Amino acid sequence: MxxxxxxxxxxxxxxxxxxxxxxxxxxxxxxxxxxxxxxxxxxxxxxxxxxxxxxxxxxxxxxxxxxxxxxxxxxxxxxxxxxxxxxxxxxxxxxxxxxxxxxxxxxxxxxxxxxxxxxxxxxxxxxxxxxxxxxxxxxxxxxxxxxxxxxxxxxxxxxxxxxxxxxxxxxxxxxxxxxxVTMPPHITAATGMDALTHAVEAYISVNATTITDALALEAIRLISRHLRTAVANGENMEARENMAMASLLAGIAFANAGVGAVHALAYPLGAQFHVPHGVANAVLLPYVMESNLLGALPRFKIMALAMGERVEELSDREAAGKFIEAIKQLSTDVRIPLHLRDLGVTAGAIPGMAEGAIKVTRLLANNPRKLTVDDIREIYERAF
Ligand SMILES: [Fe+2]
Structure with a gap:
């Protein structure tokens, strides 16, 4: 160790x-x-x-x-x-x-x-x-x-x-x-998906530790169970308590393990198109994770289990696919779009965004798959 x-x-x-x-x-x-x-x-x-x-x-x-x-x-x-x-x-x-x-x-x-x-x-x-x-x-x-x-x-x-x-x-x-409690549903959704991104990126980070794993997995479990309710009814205190705790756990996890390519690729969306941080992360999360699968395949199965997916009998590769589907479903359920074009991003901006993202070496260094500027451009294109 x-x-x-x-x-x-x-x-x-x-x-x-x-x-x-x-x-x-x-x-x-x-x-x-x-x-x-x-x-x-x-x-x-x-x-x-x-x-x-x-x-x-x-x-x-x-x-x-x-x-x-x-x-x-x-x-x-x-x-x-x-x-x-x-x-x-x-x-x-x-x-x-x-x-x-x-x-x-x-x-x-x-x-x-x-x-x-x-x-x-x-x-x-x-x-x-x-x-x-x-x-x-x-x-x-x-x-x-x-x-x-x-x-x-x-x-x-x-x-x-x-x-x-x-x-x-x-x-x-x-x-x-x-x-x-007074946070409106769209902010509850965006910030909740930011917390999920923190937990997922911390869990597959090359700098993850046993301590951060425990925190990240519990955060993933809590968010998959309570975010929908918190968005549907902000006055539901059980949902609010669990989301507050999940956000805290995910924060402690990524403060130590780091976040990775999702955050690196989200920064240009915020800087150039003023997409709120949580929304940018939520949209990019499934596409970056598809690219990351090979870097941490067994961990994706564990995250699928934490999200309550029935993947016990599946191979790591199949279970990882279920995890990606589950995060897309959660995003859709809380009304976050699935594509960059829905956020006002233009196709012509992608090469420049990729140049911006590749500079975020501090975060890309944590990512389980090493990415080139061409890889990043491809991820943006798939997410477009
Ligand atoms: Fe974040």
């Missing part, structure tokens, strides 16, 4: 009503002035008021940065950094989906390290820990509350870029499924 490390948030608090533990965690971290980092849409839902209420027992001054956008640009991090500096905040509470958490995580390290966010794009380039971040996800999918990664859009280069450092890991993750 090769040597491997396992990283996650220092403290993970789960369960209905766990938001009410927020004040205690702020006190434990010894903060004096708190900045909530969120997006304008969430601000309107009243969820931020609940977070402020949960913070009230601290008696501390609370500021608000609500300029986070979907697929956030590098510039948003710079603006958040300015807000932290101007207000003299020493703790960030990120509330929202992956975008808000990623902006908070990226901004936090800029308060203790010199330069701009551009200096830290890449792996392990951050010298010192940043301000503490408490992550409070309101979607069930990105897993950003437990990952050492922030993904940001470079508009000029039309690329998504990643800052990866253990110092980006939130100090505390509070995963309260009650915060996900």
């Amino acid at each position: 090769k040597i491997s490390y396992f990283w996650t948030a220092n403290t993970i608090i789960t369960g209905r009503g766990s938001l009410n533990r927020l004040a205690d965690e702020v006190k434990n971290l010894g903060a004096s002035k708190i900045l909530i980092v969120t997006d304008p849409v969430l601000l309107k839902t009243g969820l931020i008021d609940r977070v402020k209420e949960a913070l009230a027992p601290t008696g501390l001054e609370i500021g608000l940065f609500s300029e986070v956008e979907p697929e956030p640009r590098l510039q948003v991090v710079t603006r958040c950094q300015q807000a932290i500096k101007e207000g003299g905040y020493d703790l960030l509470v990120a509330v929202g989906g992956g975008s808000s958490m990623d902006v908070a995580k990226a901004s936090s390290i800029l308060m203790t390290n010199p330069g701009t966010i551009n200096d830290y794009i890449g792996v392990n380039l951050v010298p010192k820990p940043g301000l503490p971040v408490i992550a409070v996800p309101t979607t069930a999918g990105t897993g950003s509350e437990v990952t050492p990664i922030a993904i940001l859009s470079d508009v000029e280069e039309q690329l998504k870029k990643g800052v990866v450092s253990p110092y980006l890991l939130p100090r505390v993750a509070i995963v309260d499924p009650e915060l996900t």
